Amino acid sequence: MNIKKNLALIIVLASSTYISAQITDAEKDSLYIQQIEDHKEPDKVLHAEPLYIDLIRDLGARKGEKEWNLGLGLTDNLKFDSYEALIEYEWAPIDRLGLEVELPFTFYSPVNGKANDSIPSNQLNSIKIAAQWSFFVNEPMATSMALGYINEFELSDFRSFGKPFIKGNVYNPFLVVAKRWGNNFHSLIYTGPMIEKSFSTNKFHTTYDINTSFHYMISGTRNFIGVEFNKTIDNGDFDMTMRPQMRLGIADNLLIGIVAGIPVSRENERLSSFVRLIWEPGHKKK
Numbered sequence: 001m002n003i004k005k006n007l008a009l010i011i012v013l014a015s016s017t018y019i020s021a022q023i024t025d026a027e028k029d030s031l032y033i034q035q036i037e038d039h040k041e042p043d044k045v046l047h048a049e050p051l052y053i054d055l056i057r058d059l060g061a062r063k064g065e066k067e068w069n070l071g072l073g074l075t076d077n078l079k080f081d082s083y084e085a086l087i088e089y090e091w092a093p094i095d096r097l098g099l100e101v102e103l104p105f106t107f108y109s110p111v112n113g114k115a116n117d118s119i120p121s122n123q124l125n126s127i128k129i130a131a132q133w134s135f136f137v138n139e140p141m142a143t144s145m146a147l148g149y150i151n152e153f154e155l156s157d158f159r160s161f162g163k164p165f166i167k168g169n170v171y172n173p174f175l176v177v178a179k180r181w182g183n184n185f186h187s188l189i190y191t192g193p194m195i196e197k198s199f200s201t202n203k204f205h206t207t208y209d210i211n212t213s214f215h216y217m218i219s220g221t222r223n224f225i226g227v228e229f230n231k232t233i234d235n236g237d238f239d240m241t242m243r244p245q246m247r248l249g250i251a252d253n254l255l256i257g258i259v260a261g262i263p264v265s266r267e268n269e270r271l272s273s274f275v276r277l278i279w280e281p282g283h284k285k286k
Contacts, residue, residue: 033183042095043050043137045144047178048186048215050228051245051276055089055190057098058130059178060142066091066281073274075261080119080273082106085272088128095171096137098148121157126170128152142180149173154196164199171195176208186226197237207234222249228259240264243274253280 044060050056057065066089072083088102104125132148152170156163174192181187190211197204210233215226228243245259254277261272 028286043139045137045139045180046141047144047188047211048217048224048226048247050188050190050211050213050226051247052243052261052274053190053209053211053213053226053230053261055098055176056100056130056148056150056160056275057092057147059146060134060137061092061096061098061132063092063095063250064282066156068281070277070280071274072281073078073259073272075272076147076270078270080111081109082120083109096134098132098134100128102130102131104128121159123157123161124155126152126154132176143178144178146176147173148176153174155212168196168198171197184217184219186213186217186224207232209233221234222255238265240270241269253282254278255280 007058023283040062042060042062043064044058047059049055054069057067069086069088070091071084071086071088072198075082075084084104084106086102086104088100090098090100092098105123106120106125107122110118110119128150130148130150131145134144134146136143136145150172152172153166154162154165154168155165166274172192172194174190176188176190178186178188190213191209192227194207194209195204196206210231211228213226213228214233215224217224221236223246225246226244228245229240230243231238231240240263242262242264243259244262245257247255247257257276257278259274259276261274263271
Protein backbone atom coordinates (compact mmCIF):
# COMPACT_ATOMS: atom_id res chain seq x y z
CA MET A 1 0.00 0.00 0.00
CA ASN A 2 2.85 2.37 0.91
CA ILE A 3 4.52 1.57 -2.41
CA LYS A 4 1.38 2.61 -4.29
CA LYS A 5 1.18 5.88 -2.33
CA ASN A 6 4.83 6.64 -3.00
CA LEU A 7 4.39 5.92 -6.71
CA ALA A 8 1.35 8.19 -6.85
CA LEU A 9 3.30 10.95 -5.10
CA ILE A 10 6.23 10.58 -7.51
CA ILE A 11 3.86 10.73 -10.51
CA VAL A 12 2.20 13.91 -9.16
CA LEU A 13 5.56 15.59 -8.50
CA ALA A 14 6.88 14.59 -11.92
CA SER A 15 3.74 15.89 -13.60
CA SER A 16 3.93 19.25 -11.82
CA THR A 17 7.62 19.57 -12.71
CA TYR A 18 6.84 18.79 -16.36
CA ILE A 19 3.99 21.31 -16.45
CA SER A 20 6.11 24.06 -14.88
CA ALA A 21 8.83 23.35 -17.44
CA GLN A 22 6.38 23.90 -20.25
CA ILE A 23 6.13 27.68 -19.72
CA THR A 24 6.28 28.98 -23.25
CA ASP A 25 8.52 31.76 -24.50
CA ALA A 26 5.42 33.86 -25.04
CA GLU A 27 4.46 33.45 -21.37
CA LYS A 28 7.99 34.37 -20.29
CA ASP A 29 7.80 37.50 -22.44
CA SER A 30 4.39 38.46 -21.08
CA LEU A 31 5.62 38.10 -17.49
CA TYR A 32 8.77 40.13 -18.15
CA ILE A 33 6.92 42.87 -20.04
CA GLN A 34 4.39 43.05 -17.21
CA GLN A 35 7.23 43.50 -14.69
CA ILE A 36 8.65 46.43 -16.66
CA GLU A 37 5.41 48.14 -17.65
CA ASP A 38 3.05 47.48 -14.72
CA HIS A 39 5.46 47.48 -11.78
CA LYS A 40 4.72 51.12 -11.04
CA GLU A 41 3.12 54.25 -12.45
CA PRO A 42 3.15 55.99 -14.89
CA ASP A 43 2.67 53.73 -17.90
CA LYS A 44 5.79 52.66 -19.75
CA VAL A 45 6.34 50.51 -22.83
CA LEU A 46 9.32 48.18 -23.06
CA HIS A 47 11.40 49.11 -26.14
CA ALA A 48 14.79 47.96 -27.39
CA GLU A 49 17.07 51.02 -27.41
CA PRO A 50 19.70 51.23 -30.19
CA LEU A 51 23.29 51.04 -28.98
CA TYR A 52 25.16 53.46 -31.23
CA ILE A 53 22.69 56.35 -31.50
CA ASP A 54 21.26 55.84 -28.04
CA LEU A 55 18.37 57.70 -26.43
CA ILE A 56 18.30 60.26 -23.62
CA ARG A 57 16.90 57.80 -21.03
CA ASP A 58 14.25 55.24 -21.87
CA LEU A 59 11.10 56.31 -23.63
CA GLY A 60 8.46 56.93 -20.96
CA ALA A 61 11.18 57.47 -18.35
CA ARG A 62 10.13 57.30 -14.71
CA LYS A 63 11.36 59.69 -12.04
CA GLY A 64 14.55 58.49 -10.36
CA GLU A 65 15.87 56.36 -13.22
CA LYS A 66 19.56 56.89 -13.93
CA GLU A 67 22.32 55.34 -15.99
CA TRP A 68 26.05 55.64 -16.66
CA ASN A 69 27.46 54.76 -20.09
CA LEU A 70 31.06 54.17 -21.11
CA GLY A 71 31.68 53.75 -24.84
CA LEU A 72 34.80 52.70 -26.77
CA GLY A 73 35.06 52.47 -30.54
CA LEU A 74 37.49 52.03 -33.44
CA THR A 75 37.03 53.22 -37.02
CA ASP A 76 39.30 52.21 -39.90
CA ASN A 77 39.68 55.22 -42.20
CA LEU A 78 41.73 55.30 -45.39
CA LYS A 79 44.62 57.42 -44.02
CA PHE A 80 44.31 56.91 -40.25
CA ASP A 81 42.51 55.00 -37.51
CA SER A 82 40.25 56.89 -35.12
CA TYR A 83 39.55 55.73 -31.58
CA GLU A 84 36.33 56.91 -30.01
CA ALA A 85 35.62 57.15 -26.29
CA LEU A 86 32.70 58.63 -24.42
CA ILE A 87 31.34 58.92 -20.94
CA GLU A 88 27.77 59.95 -20.29
CA TYR A 89 25.30 60.22 -17.44
CA GLU A 90 21.57 60.24 -17.97
CA TRP A 91 18.76 60.56 -15.46
CA ALA A 92 15.04 61.33 -15.10
CA PRO A 93 14.31 64.17 -12.64
CA ILE A 94 10.56 63.80 -13.24
CA ASP A 95 8.32 61.31 -15.02
CA ARG A 96 8.65 61.32 -18.83
CA LEU A 97 11.69 63.67 -18.87
CA GLY A 98 15.22 62.43 -19.49
CA LEU A 99 18.37 64.55 -19.21
CA GLU A 100 21.92 63.73 -20.27
CA VAL A 101 25.48 65.06 -20.13
CA GLU A 102 28.10 63.49 -22.42
CA LEU A 103 31.82 63.97 -23.03
CA PRO A 104 32.94 62.39 -26.35
CA PHE A 105 36.66 62.03 -27.18
CA THR A 106 38.42 61.09 -30.42
CA PHE A 107 42.03 59.95 -30.73
CA TYR A 108 43.82 59.40 -34.06
CA SER A 109 46.60 57.08 -35.18
CA PRO A 110 48.32 57.25 -38.61
CA VAL A 111 48.51 54.19 -40.90
CA ASN A 112 50.83 53.24 -43.77
CA GLY A 113 53.66 55.43 -42.45
CA LYS A 114 51.67 58.69 -42.55
CA ALA A 115 53.14 61.56 -40.54
CA ASN A 116 51.40 62.59 -37.34
CA ASP A 117 50.92 66.15 -38.56
CA SER A 118 48.99 64.87 -41.59
CA ILE A 119 46.13 63.50 -39.49
CA PRO A 120 43.59 65.28 -37.27
CA SER A 121 44.58 66.18 -33.72
CA ASN A 122 43.28 64.29 -30.72
CA GLN A 123 40.41 66.10 -29.04
CA LEU A 124 37.62 66.30 -26.59
CA ASN A 125 35.05 66.81 -29.32
CA SER A 126 32.42 68.67 -27.38
CA ILE A 127 30.33 69.01 -24.27
CA LYS A 128 26.86 67.66 -24.95
CA ILE A 129 23.77 68.42 -22.91
CA ALA A 130 20.43 66.94 -23.89
CA ALA A 131 16.78 66.57 -22.91
CA GLN A 132 14.06 64.20 -24.10
CA TRP A 133 10.32 64.42 -23.35
CA SER A 134 8.09 61.38 -23.96
CA PHE A 135 4.83 63.00 -25.01
CA PHE A 136 3.05 59.80 -26.07
CA VAL A 137 3.14 56.44 -24.25
CA ASN A 138 0.45 53.89 -25.11
CA GLU A 139 0.72 50.39 -23.63
CA PRO A 140 -2.13 48.78 -25.65
CA MET A 141 -0.52 50.03 -28.88
CA ALA A 142 3.00 49.24 -27.55
CA THR A 143 4.04 52.62 -28.98
CA SER A 144 6.00 55.57 -27.60
CA MET A 145 6.98 58.95 -29.06
CA ALA A 146 9.35 61.61 -27.80
CA LEU A 147 10.75 65.01 -28.72
CA GLY A 148 14.27 65.92 -27.74
CA TYR A 149 17.07 68.42 -28.11
CA ILE A 150 20.85 68.06 -27.96
CA ASN A 151 23.08 71.12 -27.64
CA GLU A 152 26.69 70.43 -28.46
CA PHE A 153 29.42 72.94 -27.55
CA GLU A 154 32.21 72.12 -30.00
CA LEU A 155 35.74 72.46 -28.58
CA SER A 156 39.10 73.13 -30.20
CA ASP A 157 41.40 70.15 -30.69
CA PHE A 158 44.33 69.52 -28.37
CA ARG A 159 46.84 71.22 -30.73
CA SER A 160 45.04 74.54 -30.35
CA PHE A 161 43.09 73.90 -27.17
CA GLY A 162 41.75 77.11 -25.70
CA LYS A 163 42.34 79.11 -28.90
CA PRO A 164 39.40 79.39 -28.74
CA PHE A 165 38.00 77.07 -26.10
CA ILE A 166 34.57 76.77 -27.79
CA LYS A 167 34.78 77.02 -31.58
CA GLY A 168 31.16 76.38 -32.49
CA ASN A 169 27.76 75.06 -31.53
CA VAL A 170 25.53 72.29 -32.88
CA TYR A 171 21.76 72.54 -32.49
CA ASN A 172 20.07 69.15 -32.80
CA PRO A 173 16.30 68.80 -32.27
CA PHE A 174 15.01 65.28 -32.86
CA LEU A 175 11.93 63.07 -32.91
CA VAL A 176 11.75 59.45 -31.74
CA VAL A 177 8.97 56.99 -32.61
CA ALA A 178 9.19 53.41 -31.28
CA LYS A 179 6.88 50.43 -31.72
CA ARG A 180 6.99 46.92 -30.29
CA TRP A 181 5.45 44.26 -32.52
CA GLY A 182 4.12 41.44 -30.36
CA ASN A 183 6.46 40.54 -27.51
CA ASN A 184 9.87 40.24 -29.18
CA PHE A 185 10.20 42.48 -32.23
CA HIS A 186 11.05 46.18 -31.88
CA SER A 187 11.41 49.04 -34.37
CA LEU A 188 12.48 52.64 -33.82
CA ILE A 189 12.99 55.82 -35.86
CA TYR A 190 15.24 58.62 -34.59
CA THR A 191 15.43 61.63 -36.90
CA GLY A 192 16.24 65.33 -36.97
CA PRO A 193 18.54 68.04 -38.37
CA MET A 194 22.01 68.90 -37.06
CA ILE A 195 22.64 72.63 -37.46
CA GLU A 196 26.30 73.52 -36.92
CA LYS A 197 27.41 77.12 -36.39
CA SER A 198 31.06 78.16 -36.63
CA PHE A 199 31.82 81.07 -34.32
CA SER A 200 34.83 82.17 -36.41
CA THR A 201 32.83 82.58 -39.63
CA ASN A 202 29.26 82.86 -38.27
CA LYS A 203 28.22 80.40 -40.98
CA PHE A 204 25.74 77.56 -40.59
CA HIS A 205 26.01 74.05 -41.98
CA THR A 206 23.01 71.71 -41.83
CA THR A 207 22.85 67.94 -42.21
CA TYR A 208 19.86 65.68 -41.65
CA ASP A 209 19.97 62.32 -39.88
CA ILE A 210 17.50 59.46 -40.30
CA ASN A 211 18.37 56.58 -37.98
CA THR A 212 16.24 53.43 -38.03
CA SER A 213 16.70 50.30 -35.95
CA PHE A 214 15.17 46.83 -35.70
CA HIS A 215 15.71 44.41 -32.81
CA TYR A 216 14.66 40.99 -31.55
CA MET A 217 14.60 40.75 -27.75
CA ILE A 218 15.36 37.33 -26.28
CA SER A 219 12.42 35.89 -24.35
CA GLY A 220 12.20 36.92 -20.70
CA THR A 221 15.42 39.01 -20.76
CA ARG A 222 16.80 42.41 -21.73
CA ASN A 223 19.21 40.76 -24.17
CA PHE A 224 18.69 41.47 -27.86
CA ILE A 225 20.16 41.26 -31.33
CA GLY A 226 19.42 43.77 -34.06
CA VAL A 227 20.69 46.34 -36.51
CA GLU A 228 20.83 50.12 -36.87
CA PHE A 229 20.84 51.97 -40.18
CA ASN A 230 22.49 55.36 -39.59
CA LYS A 231 21.78 57.64 -42.57
CA THR A 232 22.97 61.21 -43.16
CA ILE A 233 21.99 63.65 -45.91
CA ASP A 234 24.54 66.44 -46.44
CA ASN A 235 23.98 68.86 -49.34
CA GLY A 236 22.48 66.11 -51.46
CA ASP A 237 25.18 63.59 -50.52
CA PHE A 238 23.79 60.43 -48.88
CA ASP A 239 25.86 58.33 -46.46
CA MET A 240 24.72 55.21 -44.64
CA THR A 241 26.34 52.82 -42.16
CA MET A 242 24.80 49.51 -41.11
CA ARG A 243 25.47 48.59 -37.48
CA PRO A 244 24.59 45.00 -36.50
CA GLN A 245 24.58 44.74 -32.70
CA MET A 246 23.79 42.74 -29.61
CA ARG A 247 23.17 43.55 -25.96
CA LEU A 248 23.87 41.16 -23.08
CA GLY A 249 23.07 41.43 -19.39
CA ILE A 250 26.18 40.48 -17.37
CA ALA A 251 24.62 41.44 -14.03
CA ASP A 252 21.22 42.69 -12.93
CA ASN A 253 22.32 46.34 -13.23
CA LEU A 254 25.12 45.95 -15.78
CA LEU A 255 24.74 45.50 -19.55
CA ILE A 256 27.22 45.39 -22.41
CA GLY A 257 26.46 46.31 -26.01
CA ILE A 258 28.62 45.25 -28.95
CA VAL A 259 28.28 47.00 -32.32
CA ALA A 260 29.93 46.52 -35.72
CA GLY A 261 29.91 49.28 -38.36
CA ILE A 262 29.66 48.48 -42.06
CA PRO A 263 29.68 51.55 -44.32
CA VAL A 264 27.36 51.25 -47.30
CA SER A 265 28.07 54.52 -49.09
CA ARG A 266 30.89 56.30 -47.28
CA GLU A 267 33.92 57.31 -49.33
CA ASN A 268 36.54 57.65 -46.56
CA GLU A 269 35.46 55.15 -43.90
CA ARG A 270 35.86 51.40 -43.71
CA LEU A 271 34.81 48.94 -41.00
CA SER A 272 34.32 50.06 -37.40
CA SER A 273 33.48 48.59 -34.02
CA PHE A 274 31.95 49.99 -30.84
CA VAL A 275 31.37 48.68 -27.31
CA ARG A 276 29.02 50.29 -24.80
CA LEU A 277 29.06 49.45 -21.08
CA ILE A 278 25.78 50.37 -19.35
CA TRP A 279 25.52 50.63 -15.55
CA GLU A 280 22.20 51.37 -13.88
CA PRO A 281 22.88 52.28 -10.22
CA GLY A 282 19.93 51.50 -8.00
CA HIS A 283 18.38 49.11 -10.53
CA LYS A 284 17.10 46.00 -8.79
CA LYS A 285 15.50 42.90 -10.23
CA LYS A 286 11.79 43.03 -9.69
